[in-house]
Amino acid sequence: MNSLTLGNFELSIFSDGTYLLDGGAFFGVIPKTMWSKKMAPDARNLVTSGLNSLLIRTGKQNVLVETGMGNKLSERMIKFYGQPAQLLTNLAAGGISPEDIDIVINTHLHFDHCGWNTIRKDGKIVPTFPRAKYYAPEGEWKYARKPSERDAISYIPENYDPLVQSGQMTLLKGGEEIVPGISVKTFPGHTAHMQAVIVRSGGDGSHISQNQRDVGHPRIACYISDLMPTTAHIDIAWGMGFDLYPLQTIESKKQYYATAIAEKWLTVFTHDHEKPWAYVEKDDVGKMVARGI
Ligand SMILES: [Zn+2]
Numbered sequence: 001m002n003s004l005t006l007g008n009f010e011l012s013i014f015s016d017g018t019y020l021l022d023g024g025a026f027f028g029v030i031p032k033t034m035w036s037k038k039m040a041p042d043a044r045n046l047v048t049s050g051l052n053s054l055l056i057r058t059g060k061q062n063v064l065v066e067t068g069m070g071n072k073l074s075e076r077m078i079k080f081y082g083q084p085a086q087l088l089t090n091l092a093a094g095g096i097s098p099e100d101i102d103i104v105i106n107t108h109l110h111f112d113h114c115g116w117n118t119i120r121k122d123g124k125i126v127p128t129f130p131r132a133k134y135y136a137p138e139g140e141w142k143y144a145r146k147p148s149e150r151d152a153i154s155y156i157p158e159n160y161d162p163l164v165q166s167g168q169m170t171l172l173k174g175g176e177e178i179v180p181g182i183s184v185k186t187f188p189g190h191t192a193h194m195q196a197v198i199v200r201s202g203g204d205g206s207h208i209s210q211n212q213r214d215v216g217h218p219r220i221a222c223y224i225s226d227l228m229p230t231t232a233h234i235d236i237a238w239g240m241g242f243d244l245y246p247l248q249t250i251e252s253k254k255q256y257y258a259t260a261i262a263e264k265w266l267t268v269f270t271h272d273h274e275k276p277w278a279y280v281e282k283d284d285v286g287k288m289v290a291r292g293i
Contacts, residue, residue: 002014002276004217004218004266004277004293005217006199006201006217006218006219006220006221006266007181007200007201007219008058008059008201009056009057009058009059009181009199009201010056010057011054011055011056011057011199011221011268012054012055012057012094013052013053013054013055013268013276013277014052014053014054014055014087014090014091014094014096015050015051015052015053015068015086015087015090015273015276016051016053016067016068016069016070016084016085016086016087016090016115016116017051017068017069017084017085017086017087018048018049018050018051018084018273019048019049019051019069019081019082019084019112020042020046020047020048020049020081020082021046021047021049021081022045022046022047023035023036023039023041023045023046023047024045024241025240025241025242026039026047026049026229026240026241026242027232027233027238027240027241028238028239028240028241028242028243028246029239029241030237030238032045035232035238038232039230039232048273049229049230049271049273050230050269050270050271050272050273050274050276051068051069051084051087051112051270051271052066052268052269052270052271052272052273052276053065053066053067053068053087054066054197054223054268055091055094055096056182056199058179058180058181058182060179061102061103061179062096062100062101062102062103063101063102063103063104063105063178063179063182064101064103064104064105064129064132065104065105065107065197065223065268066105066106066107066113066114066223066225066270067087067104067106067113067114067115067116067117067128068084068085068086068087068112068113068115068116069081069083069084069085069111069112069115069116070085070087070111070114070115070116070117070118070119070128070159071083071085071115071116071119072115072118072119072120072156072158072159073111073115073156077111077153081112087116088116088128098128098129098130099129099130099131101129101131101132102131102132102133103132103133103134103135103178103179104117104129104132104133104134104135105134105135105136105178105182105184105197106134106135106136106137106160107137107184107194107195107196107197107223107225107226107270108136108137108140108190108191108193108194108195108225108226109136109137109140109141109144109155109159109160110151110154110155110191110226111154111155111156111159112154113225113226113270114136114159114160115156115159116128117129117134117159117160117163118158118159118160118162118163120158125158125162126162127162127163127168132168133168133169133170134160134163134168134169134170135169135170135171135172135178135184136160136169136171136172137171137172137174137184137186137193137194137195138171138172138173138193139174139186139192139193140191140192140193140194140195141160141164141171143191143192143193144157144160145157148244150244151191151242151244172184172195174186174193174195181199181200181201182197182198182199182200183197183198183200184196184197184198185198187224187225187227187252187255187256188245188248188252189227189239189243189244189245189246189248189249189250189251189252189253190225190226190227190240190242190243190244190245190249191226191244191245192244192245194225194226194227195225196222196223196224196225196227196256197222197223197225198220198221198222199220199221199222199223200219200220201219201220218264218265218266218279219263219264220263220264220265220266221265221266221267221268221277222256222260222265222266222267222268223268223270224256224267224268224269224270225270226240226242226243226270226271227249227252227253227256228253228267228269229269229270229271229272230269230271230272230275231269231272231275231278231290232272234280234288234289234290235287235288236250236253236254236257236288237250257280257282257288260280261280261281261282264279265279266278266279266293267279267280267290275290275292277293278290278291278292278293279291279293
């Protein structure tokens with residue numbers, strides 16, 4: 001079971017399934033001889049990418065970070081990526097219905113991060129989570145209205161425009177606390193305005209022993225999104241070919257690690273289908289390692 005306790009919160013991973021991506025695009029300028037040791041490609045050079053959403057149960061609210069790829073892809077995109085569309089089934093298996101979700105947060109608006117924000121019903125686009133307040137970065141939404149030719153394919157307006165128009169989606173500047181203990185922080189690089197979601201314990205976790213707290217019960221977790229999509233991307237220089245601003249990815253990683261390693265944050269990885277979360281540490285020779293839990 002992909003769940004853990006963080007203070008008074010309970011964190012769970014729910015997947016929308018997996019899809020295949022070109023290994024070269026996933027690892028940018030890193031030579032295949034190096035990345036293929038961490039992630040084995042198939043005969044067509046494709047690697048498996050996960051679609052991890054994070055559910056935070058605060059005791060008062062159910063907060064869902066990211067909504068996977070959804071079920072509204074065009075035929076052309078399905079040819080490239082398939083369309084696993086498993087999030088609602090997996091949530092249901094965990095006892096969560098769409099009506100149970102109070103808040104949805106999107107780190108950015110690429111199609112594989114906000115796909116289940118909406119569904120098509122009787123020819124209309126409607127919110128998948130009818131009671132939820134949705135949040136996404138304002139700069140990202142503005143950019144998505146007129147994206148560059150390079151990443152225009154990644155934006156599907158039906159995932160967010162109807163929610164902005166109806167007032168159900170609130171646009172964030174970056175740095176806001178959405179509910180007590182859950183806030184966003186901008187880490188540019190993958191896109192200019194991508195926001196990570198930082199979760200701080202709503203309590204001191206005093207019902208948990210010190211030993212458990214150190215190992216499996218972090219005090220702070222961060223859904224880092226595409227700043228480092230998998231545990232194979234934790235090295236400072238291992239960015240994705242998809243990153244629009246690769247040098248900023250490096251700066252953002254340094255900034256993140258300066259706090260996250262020092263304070264033992266648990267990092268949540270969107271696209272790692274095997275290790276959805278881990279502690280990132282520096283070993284004796286300065287190499288980044290992901291310690292699983
Ligand atoms: Zn992305």
